Amino acid sequence: MLSLWLVLGAIGLLCLSGLPACLLSFRSAMGQRLAVSLVVLGSLLGLGGVAAAYGEATPPTLHVPWFLPWGEFAVTLDSLSMVFLLPVFVVPALGAIYGLGYWKQAEHPDNGRRLGLFFGLLAGSMALVVIARDGVLFLMAWEAMALAAYFAATVEERDPEVRRAGWVYLIATHVGTLCLIAMFALWRNATGSLALSSGVAMSPAVGGTLFVLALIGFGFKAGLMPLHVWLPGAHANAPSHVSAVMSGVMLKMGVYGIVRMTALLPAPEAWWGGVLLGVGACTGIAGIAFAIGQQDIKRLLAYSSVENIGIIAMGLGLALLGRSQGRPDWVVLGLGSALLHVWNHACFKSLLFLIAGAVIHATGTREMDRLGGLAKRMPRAAILFVVGAVAICALPPLNGFVSEWLLYIGLFRTLDRGGGGASGALAAAAMASVGLALIGALAVACFVKLFGTVFLGAPRSDAVRHAHDPHAAMILPMIALALGCVGLGVLPMLAVGLLERAAGTWAAVPAGGMGAMSLAELAPLNWICYMGLGLLALLGVLMLVQKALSRGRALGKAGTWDCGYARPTARMQYTGSSLGQMLVGLFAFVTWPRRQEPQIAGPLATKSRFQSIMPDTVLDRLVIPVFDLAGLYLPRLRVLQQGQTQIYVLYILVTVIFLFLLGVLGAQP
Amino acid sequence: MIDLLIHVALLLLFPPLMLGVINKTKAWFAGRVGPPVLQTYYDLAKLVRKGMVISDTTTWVFRMGPVVTLATVLLAGLLIPFGRSGAPISFAGDLILFAYLFGLARFCTTTAALDTGSAFEGMGSAREVTFACLSEPALFFAFLVLAKASGSLTLTRMLHGPAGGFPMSAVAPLVCVGIGLFVVLLAETCRIPVDDPNTHLELTMIHEVMVLDHSGPLLGVILYAASLKMFVLGAVLMHVLVPFEAGAAWMGWPLFVLEMMGLAVAIGVVESMMARLQMRHVPYLLVAATLFCGFGFILMVR
Numbered sequence: 001m002l003s004l005w006l007v008l009g010a011i012g013l014l015c016l017s018g019l020p021a022c023l024l025s026f027r028s029a030m031g032q033r034l035a036v037s038l039v040v041l042g043s044l045l046g047l048g049g050v051a052a053a054y055g056e057a058t059p060p061t062l063h064v065p066w067f068l069p070w071g072e073f074a075v076t077l078d079s080l081s082m083v084f085l086l087p088v089f090v091v092p093a094l095g096a097i098y099g100l101g102y103w104k105q106a107e108h109p110d111n112g113r114r115l116g117l118f119f120g121l122l123a124g125s126m127a128l129v130v131i132a133r134d135g136v137l138f139l140m141a142w143e144a145m146a147l148a149a150y151f152a153a154t155v156e157e158r159d160p161e162v163r164r165a166g167w168v169y170l171i172a173t174h175v176g177t178l179c180l181i182a183m184f185a186l187w188r189n190a191t192g193s194l195a196l197s198s199g200v201a202m203s204p205a206v207g208g209t210l211f212v213l214a215l216i217g218f219g220f221k222a223g224l225m226p227l228h229v230w231l232p233g234a235h236a237n238a239p240s241h242v243s244a245v246m247s248g249v250m251l252k253m254g255v256y257g258i259v260r261m262t263a264l265l266p267a268p269e270a271w272w273g274g275v276l277l278g279v280g281a282c283t284g285i286a287g288i289a290f291a292i293g294q295q296d297i298k299r300l301l302a303y304s305s306v307e308n309i310g311i312i313a314m315g316l317g318l319a320l321l322g323r324s325q326g327r328p329d330w331v332v333l334g335l336g337s338a339l340l341h342v343w344n345h346a347c348f349k350s351l352l353f354l355i356a357g358a359v360i361h362a363t364g365t366r367e368m369d370r371l372g373g374l375a376k377r378m379p380r381a382a383i384l385f386v387v388g389a390v391a392i393c394a395l396p397p398l399n400g401f402v403s404e405w406l407l408y409i410g411l412f413r414t415l416d417r418g419g420g421g422a423s424g425a426l427a428a429a430a431m432a433s434v435g436l437a438l439i440g441a442l443a444v445a446c447f448v449k450l451f452g453t454v455f456l457g458a459p460r461s462d463a464v465r466h467a468h469d470p471h472a473a474m475i476l477p478m479i480a481l482a483l484g485c486v487g488l489g490v491l492p493m494l495a496v497g498l499l500e501r502a503a504g505t506w507a508a509v510p511a512g513g514m515g516a517m518s519l520a521e522l523a524p525l526n527w528i529c530y531m532g533l534g535l536l537a538l539l540g541v542l543m544l545v546q547k548a549l550s551r552g553r554a555l556g557k558a559g560t561w562d563c564g565y566a567r568p569t570a571r572m573q574y575t576g577s578s579l580g581q582m583l584v585g586l587f588a589f590v591t592w593p594r595r596q597e598p599q600i601a602g603p604l605a606t607k608s609r610f611q612s613i614m615p616d617t618v619l620d621r622l623v624i625p626v627f628d629l630a631g632l633y634l635p636r637l638r639v640l641q642q643g644q645t646q647i648y649v650l651y652i653l654v655t656v657i658f659l660f661l662l663g664v665l666g667a668q669p
Numbered sequence: 670m671i672d673l674l675i676h677v678a679l680l681l682l683f684p685p686l687m688l689g690v691i692n693k694t695k696a697w698f699a700g701r702v703g704p705p706v707l708q709t710y711y712d713l714a715k716l717v718r719k720g721m722v723i724s725d726t727t728t729w730v731f732r733m734g735p736v737v738t739l740a741t742v743l744l745a746g747l748l749i750p751f752g753r754s755g756a757p758i759s760f761a762g763d764l765i766l767f768a769y770l771f772g773l774a775r776f777c778t779t780t781a782a783l784d785t786g787s788a789f790e791g792m793g794s795a796r797e798v799t800f801a802c803l804s805e806p807a808l809f810f811a812f813l814v815l816a817k818a819s820g821s822l823t824l825t826r827m828l829h830g831p832a833g834g835f836p837m838s839a840v841a842p843l844v845c846v847g848i849g850l851f852v853v854l855l856a857e858t859c860r861i862p863v864d865d866p867n868t869h870l871e872l873t874m875i876h877e878v879m880v881l882d883h884s885g886p887l888l889g890v891i892l893y894a895a896s897l898k899m900f901v902l903g904a905v906l907m908h909v910l911v912p913f914e915a916g917a918a919w920m921g922w923p924l925f926v927l928e929m930m931g932l933a934v935a936i937g938v939v940e941s942m943m944a945r946l947q948m949r950h951v952p953y954l955l956v957a958a959t960l961f962c963g964f965g966f967i968l969m970v971r
Contacts, residue, residue, distance in 0.1 A: 373786070375728045382728070386780075395773040396766060408765045415817045415970070427970040430813055434963075437768070437809040438802060444772055445798035448779045452794065457786030458726050527760040531744070535770075538740040546736055549886045554720030560785045561724075561881050574783070574791020582799040586952065 004060040004077050006049030007131065010089065013042030014124030018117030021105075026113055032105040035116040036096045039123065043093035046127060050085050053077045054498065061133075071136035071194045075128075079501040080263065083339050084130045084256045087346035090484075091248045092123035094477035095241035098354055101473035102361060103239055111155040115239065122148040122245065129253055135184035135194035142180065142253075146173040146221075149250055153238035165233030168619070172230035176220025183213035183261075198264050198508055207265050211272050214261040215279075222254025224313060225283040228306045229619040232294075235302035236366070240357020243298060247305045248350035252342050255312055259338075262320060263506045273321030274428070276313050281435040284310030288442040289587035292449065292580040293614035296366045297356045300450055301349065304392065307439060308345045311404065312338045314432060318410045321429060323507055329522055333410030335503045336519050340495060341403035344488060348391040348400060351481035355385050358474055359454060362467035368453045369575045370463050375455040377467040382455045384478045389447040391485040394440050397532030399488035402525070404440065408433055409523050445583055453576035460570055490532040492525045577612060584614070592617050672754035675922055680746040683926070684900035685709035685893065687933040691860075694937025709896065716889030724882050726786040734781020735883065735890040741770040741777075742897045748824055749904050753914055753921030755825040764812050764824050768805070771857070771898075775801055782879035793878035796948070800863070800875070803955035804853045810962035811846045811853075814969045815909070818842065828908035835912050838969075845965030847910045852958035854906050854936075856951070858899040861940040863951050873948065903932045 017038035021031030053060060059078035066073045077085075096119060105112035125148055128141035150173075154166035184194060187210060191200045202210075216227065223231045231251075235243045258276075262268060287306030294300035315338030322330025358381050359374065360366055375382035391398035411433040414426045459465070469475065488495065496519050503519075519525070562568040584593050591614055598608030615621065640651075689706035696703020705711075723731070748767045750756040756763075779794035815827040818839035835843065856863040859876035868874055880891050907928040914921070946954060 373726070375730060375784075379728075382730075386730075390773070390776060393772065393776060394769065395776060396769055401766075401769055405762060405765050405769075409762045409822060412762075412813070412816050412822055415813065416820065427966075430817075430970075431966070433813065434806045434809045437805045440769070440772060441798075441802040441805040444776050445802060448776060448783070448794060448798050452780055452783030452791075456728070456730060456780060456784040523762055524760045527758075527763075528766075531758070531766060535740060535744055538744060539737060542736045542740050546732070546886065546890070549717065550721060553885070556720065556722035557725055558722050559724060560726050560787045561789075562787065563789070570786065572788050573786050574788050574795065579783075579791060579795045579798075582795060583802065586799070586802075 001060050001062075003049045003052035003056060004062055004075065004131075006052060007046050007077060007085070007127065008062075008075070010042045010046030010049060011124045011127045013038055013045065014092070014120050014127065017042060017120030017124075018113070021116050022113050026109045027106050029104070029106055032100065032112060032116060035120065036100055039096040039120055040093045042120075042124070043089040046085065046089040049077070050082050050089070053082055068136060071134040073137060074134040074195060075131040075137075076133045077131055079498060079505045080256075080259060081130045083342065083498060083502045084252060085127060087249045087252060087343060088123065088126045088130060091346055091350045091481075092119065092126075092245050094480055095119070095245050095350070095354070098241045098244075098357070098474050098477045099239075101471050102241060102357055108155075115152055115155045115242070118148045118152040119242065119245070122152055122242075122250070126249060126253055130256055133196045135187060135196060138196065139177070139180065139184065143177060145250065145253065146177065149173075149234075149242075149246060152242045153234050153246065155239060156237070159237070161233075162237040165230075165237040169230040169234040172220050172227070176217045176227070179213050179217030179220070180257075183210055183217055186210055186213065196260070196264060199266075200264070201266060204267070204269060207267065208269065208272070210261065210265055211268070214258055215276070218254040218257035218261070219279075220254070221257070222251050222313075223283075223306045223309050224254075224279055225286050225306065225310070226618040226622075228283075228287070229616065229623055231306060232290075232299045232302040232616060233619075235305070235353075236296055236298040240298070240353050240360065243302075243357075244350040244353035247302065247353060248346040251305060251309055252346065255309065255316075255338070255342060258313075258316060259335075259506065262316070263508065268320050268324045270321065270324045273317045273319070273324055275317070276320055277317030277429060277432050280310045280313030280315075280317055281432050281439075282310070283307070283313060284439040285435060285442070286590050288439055288446055289583070289590055290614065290616070292442065292446045292587075293584045293591055293593055295369055295577060295613075297359065297368050297450065297454065298353070298366055300368075300446070301352055301356060304443070304446065305345070305349055307443065308341065308349065308392070311407065311436070311439065312341050312345070314338075314436065315341060315403075315407050315410070318407065318414070318429065318432075319503075319506070321414070321426075322410075328507070329413055330410055331507050332500065332503050332519050333406050333413065333522055335506055336496075336499045337403045337406035337410060339499055339502055340406065340488075340492070341400075343495070344391070344399040344403050344485075347481050347484040347488065348388045348398075351384065351388040351478055351485065352392065354474070354478050354481070355381050355388065358470040358478075359467075361470065361474075363463040365461075365463045368450065369577060370461040371454045371459070372457045372570065372573065373455075373459040373464060374467055377464065378455075378469045380469045380475060381478075384475075384482050385451060385455060387482040387485055389451050391489065393443045393447050395444070396528075397486075397489050397535050399485050399492070402489055402492040402528055404436065405528065406519075406523055408436065411436070413522075442583070445580070449576050449579040452579065457573050458570035460573065460575070490529055490536075492528055493520065496520050496525060581612075584612075590617065592621065673757050676747075676751050676754065676757055679751055679922075679926075680743070680897070680900070683929070684896035685713060687899055687903070687929060688896050690930055690933035691937040691940065694934050695941050698938070698941035709892070713889050713893055716892070717886050719885040721885035721887060723884075724785050727784045727882070731781050731784040731882075732887065734777045734784075735887045735894065737777035738774040739890050739894040739897070741774040742894050742901060745770045746897060746901045749901055750825045750828055750908070751904055751922075752925035753829070753918060755829075759823050759825045761822045764816070764822065764827065767824060768808060768812075772801075774894075774898075778879060781883075785882045787881065789872070789878050790881060792872070793875055796875045797879065800856055800951060800955060803952055803959065804856050807849045807853050807955070807959040807962045810959065810966045811850050811909070814839075814842045814846050814962070814965045817966075817969050828905065829914075830912050834914075842965035842969040843909055843912060845961045845968065847906065849958040849960075849962035849965070850906045850909060852954060852961075854899070854902045855939070856955055856958075857902055858895065860936055862943045862946045862954065865945045868945075873945070900929065903929055907932055 021035045024031035061076045064073040125144035132138040190202045220227045291303035318334030391400045394400035394404040414429040593614045596611040688709045782790035782794045864875040
């Protein structure tokens with residue numbers, strides 16, 4: 001029980017962490033330090049609570065009746081909540097420390113306090129989302145999270161692009177919330193209460209509808225294609241540590257919602273898993289295809305988050321398929337890989353966003369084609385970036401590999417389907433592994449492009465000239481996240497206990513009741529550990545040999561080989577756009593890039609321009625045109641929208657009275 | 670123990686010979702004497718003794734590239750069974766590690782190339798990562814077929830077949846997969862018709878253009894790692910093409926060496942008979958390889 005109180009205390013501290021600074025001066029460095037220490041303290045408290053809960057046999061629960069006519073204040077800290085609480089308590093704390101160097105209050109007097117306030121509120125409300133066990137409480141925490149993220153992401157609202165991205169986010173998140181309200185209403189109708197507890201019975205049709213509503217409602221937050229529309233803009237325009245928290249943790253709240261609802265719904269059907277697997281594969285491939293075409297560092301990272309959410313969805317789909325087919329091995333591998341990928345993505349994506357922030361801080365531009373050669377000027381950031389990039393490409397020996405490896409084993413195991421059954425559908429599930437392989441190869445291309453363009457070669461513009469490594473407050477959180485990438489990659493066994501318990505909770509079987517299906521037995525994780533260490537050792541030996549070989553040798557220095565051209569310039573380098581050009585061409589049927597090429601006229605070259613941009617297919621070609629069309633015809637309704645609060649309150653009252661009458665009259669017969 | 674020693678010895682010493690055999694075959698087709706079969710060993714010995722010239726633009730990434738590539742390929746070589754004995758390292762799911770080790774090698778080779786800031790090496794990197802996206806699905810379709818046919822997730826069992834050999838129903842899929850894997854082998858090891866290791870025009874190369882700036886021992890490491898890669902991927906292909914076993918247990922080793930020699934001759938023949946494809950036609954070839962492997966998969970699970 002103590003564990004739950006610790007977590008609740010942590011939530012309180014996080015939510016209120018920004019308040020004291022609001023009482024101090026708007027330039028006060030003291031206020032910011034106070035806010036950051038409160039966030040860190042709250043997070044440590046929360047981590048202590050999670051550790052204490054891990055030792056408890058039954059999940060601690062708290063029910064308190066409250067002032068609202070519906071529901072109650074019900075919270076539970078079970079193993080699924082614990083899995084998601086860990087990133088909630090780790091990433092925002094590191095982000096807050098990073099903010100001490102990145103977003104100094106003295107340099108941002110007009111929005112520093114606002115950012116501190118909503119940053120803490122965002123972290124606290126996410127923690128509450130994860131432990132809430134009542135529909136109304138969940139929705140309140142959910143809405144607080146969505147709004148806190150909005151205010152934290154749009155602190156630079158003088159910039160019209162930030163305002164636009166904020167609007168898109170606000171609309172998308174509320175459309176999603178609308179689906180969630182419908183879902184909880186249906187849930188209450190089917191089960192008779194708003195309590196989110198398992199062991200309820202409902203017809204398959206209702207269950208299926210609830211699943212679809214959850215998939216759409218939470219899919220908006222998670223960023224499943226084509227519901228990802230808000231994600232690139234919001235991530236690109238938020239301050240980088242807010243982007244890190246949004247991408248590393250807040251997207252996972254959508255994943256948590258899907259995980260929780262599928263855990264509560266009885267008897268999943270085969271098509272649920274199939275849909276999730278298919279949506280996940282499409283999201284992954286399309287997400288990374290869009291990422292390759294981006295020229296803005298942070299937009300690229302945002303699209304890569306979409307890709308990773310797709311991979312997580314594939315794992316969940318496999319687990320659902322396993323539950324519907326009675327295959328505990330698919331459940332353990334699928335859910336294990338999905339939850340492990342949640343942690344992994346929280347580590348490496350936050351790391352990459354923080355480094356991107358440092359690069360932007362040092363150079364003042366997000367355009368990767370204006371950068372280059374930063375590895376010489378920001379050597380520490382470059383090394384950390386390599387760690388993040390190798391991890392996100394799922395390459396051994398880092399953490400991304402482990403979760404994708406589990407998913408591959410699970411997908412390959414669908415080949416072995418025992419006694420017949422729906423062979424076509426399951427062969428399709430196995431083919432998802434080919435999709436995953438494609439995603440992996442594309443991710444390598446994408447991050448080779450990003451790392452190569454930003455950090456390698458020669459500087460492409462003057463923006464790079466004064467760049468230097470960020471100072472300690474910014475670099476320490478990055479080091480912590482990079483250590484997380486290495487640790488989870490080389491010692492994945494440490495995570496197995498919690499993952500297995502979470503899989504047991506999800507599939508509603510008591511601990512140890514999955515038959516002989518333990519994660520370590522299905523997938524020899526200790527081998528991954530040995531191979532990772534072996535690879536690192538082999539690398540070390542070879543490096544030493546190479547050092548020894550080059551000792552005492554003539555070491556010439558020269559310019560890069562340029563085919564004898566006399567006046568090479570940095571602008572002759574391959575740019576990020578040219579690196580991705582072939583792949584953009586291959587995936588043009590999804591991404592629809594727009595190019596303006598000069599026409600060649602006459603024997604002599606004239607001054608000309610080349611431009612290639614990649615608009616978001618869904619947002620820019622579908623959603624915005626529809627909204628523009630609506631904007632043409634709907635202004636007539638503006639008579640209703642007078643901009644006076646009293647009138648809006650009147651509307652609400654009229655609606656409530658109407659609904660009341662409807663209920664009373666409807667109940668009469 | 671003896672098998673392990675032979676495995677490691679073959680892995681470390683044999684691969685450069687394959688390049689020699691390929692070049693000898695090509696020379697024979699062209700009516701030339703050609704370089705000695707052991708020429709690659711001489712080249713390696715010479716390169717290791719030389720000094721280095723390093724571009725001012727580069728950083729540690731440039732030096733790491735070849736070293737990481739060599740480490741990953743060596744490790745991958747320990748996951749593949751040679752001949753009839755099992756691989757030295759074998760566990761469920763090692764096939765994924767095998768494929769992703771090559772991914773790590775690709776990441777490091779291409780970033781090392783980009784580190785020089787040369788447009789040519791940028792082109793090579795772009796081509797390398799693009800074509801890998803097309804050959805990776807083919808490889809995984811092949812893995813699916815092998816996993817289904819053998820009922821196992823370890824490379825040793827997948828490549829040696831289930832106890833009692835592959836079933837008859839697996840023959841047609843294996844043939845499809847064999848064709849697809851041969852194309853993947855040519856692409857991944859940068860041979861004609863995908864890439865020409867002997868070309869002298871930087872604009873048209875893939876692998877060779879990425880290593881333009883490497884010299885001395887580092888170039889030697891690259892050359893050696895490239896031959897190792899061909900050897901390891903070739904071993905996978907030969908297991909698929911020759912899935913049966915005959916004779917006493919020790920016969921496995923000489924047969925394996927013969928198979929690999931045969932593969933080298935086959936590559937030499939392809940290189941002599943074909944011209945390099947236009948760069949924009951390479952994707953079609955790789956997609957065809959993926960289709961062959963995918964077709965094999967459909968045949969397998971129908």
